[in-house]
Amino acid sequence: MHLVSRMCSRVVGRTSRLITSVAVLSLLQGTNIAGALPAQPGAGRTVGMFDLFCHRQVPNLGRVAEIAQKGGFAEIQGTDLEKYQPPVRAEELKAWRFTDHGEEFVMTTAKSLPDDQFKSEVPEFANSISYSCSLIAPVHGISSSIISEMTTLIGRSFDDSWDQSPLKAHVWCGRTETMFACTYYWAPVEPTGTGMLTSTVFVKN
Numbered sequence: 001m002h003l004v005s006r007m008c009s010r011v012v013g014r015t016s017r018l019i020t021s022v023a024v025l026s027l028l029q030g031t032n033i034a035g036a037l038p039a040q041p042g043a044g045r046t047v048g049m050f051d052l053f054c055h056r057q058v059p060n061l062g063r064v065a066e067i068a069q070k071g072g073f074a075e076i077q078g079t080d081l082e083k084y085q086p087p088v089r090a091e092e093l094k095a096w097r098f099t100d101h102g103e104e105f106v107m108t109t110a111k112s113l114p115d116d117q118f119k120s121e122v123p124e125f126a127n128s129i130s131y132s133c134s135l136i137a138p139v140h141g142i143s144s145s146i147i148s149e150m151t152t153l154i155g156r157s158f159d160d161s162w163d164q165s166p167l168k169a170h171v172w173c174g175r176t177e178t179m180f181a182c183t184y185y186w187a188p189v190e191p192t193g194t195g196m197l198t199s200t201v202f203v204k205n
Contacts, residue, residue, distance in 0.1 A: 041101040043145035046137050049100070050197040051153055053107055054133035055183065059201045061109045064133050065094060068107060073098040076106070084108045086132065088115045106136040114202065125180050128202040139195040143187045146195065150185055158185075165189060167196075178204045 037052075038044040057063045068075070073096035076084070084095045090110035097106050112130040119126040139146060147170060151157050158170040166189050173182040180202040187195050 041103065043139075043142040043149045045100075046135075046139070046142070047146060047149035047153055047197070049105070050135040050137075054135055054197070055153070055199045058133050058181075058199045059131035059179075059203050061092075061094075061111060061131055061133065064107070064109050068094075068096040068098075071098065073107065086110050086112065088112050088130075103138045105138075108132075108134045108136070110134075118202075122180065122202075125202050125204060127205045128180065129205065130200060130202050132198060132200040134196055134198040136194060136196045138193075139188065140192045143195060146185060146187070146197075150183075150197075154183065163189070166193075 037048045053064060053067055057067070076095040076097055081093060081095055084106070085093060090112045092111040093108070094110075095106060095108040097104060099105070110130070110132045112132070114122075114126065114128055114130060147158070150170070150172070154172045156172070158172050161168060161170045163169075164186075167186045168189055170185045170187065171182055172184075173180075175181065182200050184198040184200070185195065186198070
């Protein structure tokens with residue numbers, strides 16, 4: 001199902017909580033927020049990293065790249081990068097790999113033009129540009145807790161959910177005069193596995 005058919009009219013909420021991660025402590029030396037992220041791995045830490053690396057930053061993908069560089073993330077290039085192409089092929093795609101508490105995470109950014117279906121369904125954003133940031137994360141047994149953490153982060157329950165085997169999508173959406181935003185949690189159907197958190201913003205030219 002195309003993402004546009006799952007969008008709603010409420011503005012995506014954002015919080016002002018200050019968080020960080022061991023993976024980017026170099027960004028925070030000398031600040032008073034270095035200990036704000038939960039110390040132990042789990043849903044709170046995973047959603048916290050997503051908020052810091054992606055959710056707060058889009059549509060500023062340059063800031064995401066700066067975080068990855070300063071955090072020492074390993075950039076993914078060449079044929080390996082192609083594995084992370086979104087359904088609508090990105091005009092600009094970047095990805096990085098990093099480890100937190102012994103688990104591997106991948107962060108991606110994509111800049112794309114809207115496809116024909118999006119233009120047809122949301123004509124007022126036909127000339128927009130899409131900016132997206134995703135965190136691909138291990139969610140072994142914590143998937144329902146991630147939904148709870150995302151509800152707290154955004155300030156309300158998800159607007160819709162649907163099965164898209166082997167994943168189940170949950171989406172929070174909204175719009176302003178100049179931006180159309182959706183935040184997704186793609187949860188594995190099985191209790192163990194890998195999930196993906198994504199923030200996507202269409203910005204009018």
